Amino acid sequence: MFPHHREREQPIFSTRAHVFQIDPATKRNWIPASKHAVSVSFFFDSNRNVYRIISVGGTKAIINCVVTPSMTFTKTSQKFGQWADSRANTVYGLGFATEQQLQQFAEKFKEVKDAARLAREKSQDKELANTALSIAAPQDLSDDLQSPPVMCVNGPEDKLYRSQSADITLSSEKERIKKMLSEGSICELNLEAEFFTLQDSNSKLVAALHEANTNVAQWKKQLVAYQEETERLREQVADLEAHGGHGPSDLLKDELTQSLEELEALLKAKDEEIHILQNKKTDYHEIERDRDQAIHRLREVEMRNSELERRIQNTEQNLSISLEDRDRIDTELQRAIEILDIKIFDLNDLRQSLVKLMDK
Numbered sequence: 204m205f206p207h208h209r210e211r212e213q214p215i216f217s218t219r220a221h222v223f224q225i226d227p228a229t230k231r232n233w234i235p236a237s238k239h240a241v242s243v244s245f246f247f248d249s250n251r252n253v254y255r256i257i258s259v260g261g262t263k264a265i266i267n268c269v270v271t272p273s274m275t276f277t278k279t280s281q282k283f284g285q286w287a288d289s290r291a292n293t294v295y296g297l298g299f300a301t302e303q304q305l306q307q308f309a310e311k312f313k314e315v316k317d318a319a320r321l322a323r324e325k326s327q328d329k330e331l332a333n334t335a336l337s338i339a340a341p342q343d344l345s346d347d348l349q350s351p352p353v354m355c356v357n358g359p360e361d362k363l364y365r366s367q368s369a370d371i372t373l374s375s376e377k378e379r380i381k382k383m384l385s386e387g388s389i390c391e392l393n394l395e396a397e398f399f400t401l402q403d404s405n406s407k408l409v410a411a412l413h414e415a416n417t418n419v420a421q422w423k424k425q426l427v428a429y430q431e432e433t434e435r436l437r438e439q440v441a442d443l444e445a446h447g448g449h450g451p452s453d454l455l456k457d458e459l460t461q462s463l464e465e466l467e468a469l470l471k472a473k474d475e476e477i478h479i480l481q482n483k484k485t486d487y488h489e490i491e492r493d494r495d496q497a498i499h500r501l502r503e504v505e506m507r508n509s510e511l512e513r514r515i516q517n518t519e520q521n522l523s524i525s526l527e528d529r530d531r532i533d534t535e536l537q538r539a540i541e542i543l544d545i546k547i548f549d550l551n552d553l554r555q556s557l558v559k560l561m562d563k
Contacts, residue, residue, distance in 0.1 A: 223296035272320035
């Protein structure tokens with residue numbers, strides 16, 4: 204998608220929607236930015252603490268918007284919402300297939316906007332601490348505070364699934380290559396989302412594994428203590444059985460036997476817990492293997508995208524050459540037709556002359 208950003212940006216949310224942009228001339232009508240529903244994703248740049256909304260249609264980015272605290276996502280109908288980007292001087296609109304998808308995107312937009320606000324406040328506090336200056340006047344954000352124009356409720360939805368007629372018809376080979384490239388981009392986004400999920404699961408399992416290892420160490424110490432106590436109680440019971448009536452009373456013997464049984468039950472329970480933790484450790488290794496497989500698949504998709512980009516460039520060059528050859532052939536054919544017309548006209552004159560001679 205964007206190779207120079209992939210190393211530092213991570214996907215945090217992705218959905219599919221029809222993308223629109225406001226008409227810059229009228230500021231009232233919507234212009235479709237995509238013929239079909241495309242992936243719309245939130246990305247986070249940990250190096251700069253920046254959140255972005257990115258959507259790619261084929262090989263072109265149709266949304267590349269940095270989320271700021273002043274932005275507001277407005278739901279104008281049950282399946283349509285919009286927000287304004289003052290940096291790009293435009294308004295984006297998204298049409299979703301269901302109301303639930305619109306609600307999920309709106310919640311994630313608010314969450315990302317709050318996170319961007321906290322990141323900006325933290326950056327400002329850090330800058331003030333390093334420079335030891337007094338509190339500066341707040342920045343003029345009049346451009347960002349402009350509220351997006353609210354469109355009519357049913358306006359965009361009526362045009363949501365209408366396709367526009369193409370002005371120029373491309374060759375079938377070029378369309379096929381572009382479709383393959385688009386599918387590769389969607390697959391890459393899905394793999395990035397899957398890789399992000401695996402990373403999150405891996406972090407949780409690592410924390411659980413550290414906690415489990417700590418508990419196992421403590422339980423092993425308790426197990427050794429319980430084993431020593433068990434051996435001591437067994438020796439006492441053996442002494443009581445050997446001495447018979449010369450030892451302590453039968454009541455003390457019963458108490459020791461009961462304590463021994465309780466310790467054995469506790470040892471059994473601890474053994475079961477250790478077995479469960481060992482199984483969790485096995486699951487952690489499986490998650491690591493799945494993560495490695497996802498990384499491998501992501502690299503394969505990147506290589507495939509590079510190959511598809513190279514092929515579409517070659518196809519465009521071949522198409523351009525073919526169009527030039529076709530124009531040249533058309534010119535030659537037109538010239539040949541003109542010559543043929545002249546020859547036919549001459550033959551016709553000759554025929555009429557021969558007919559006249561025969562009549563005489």
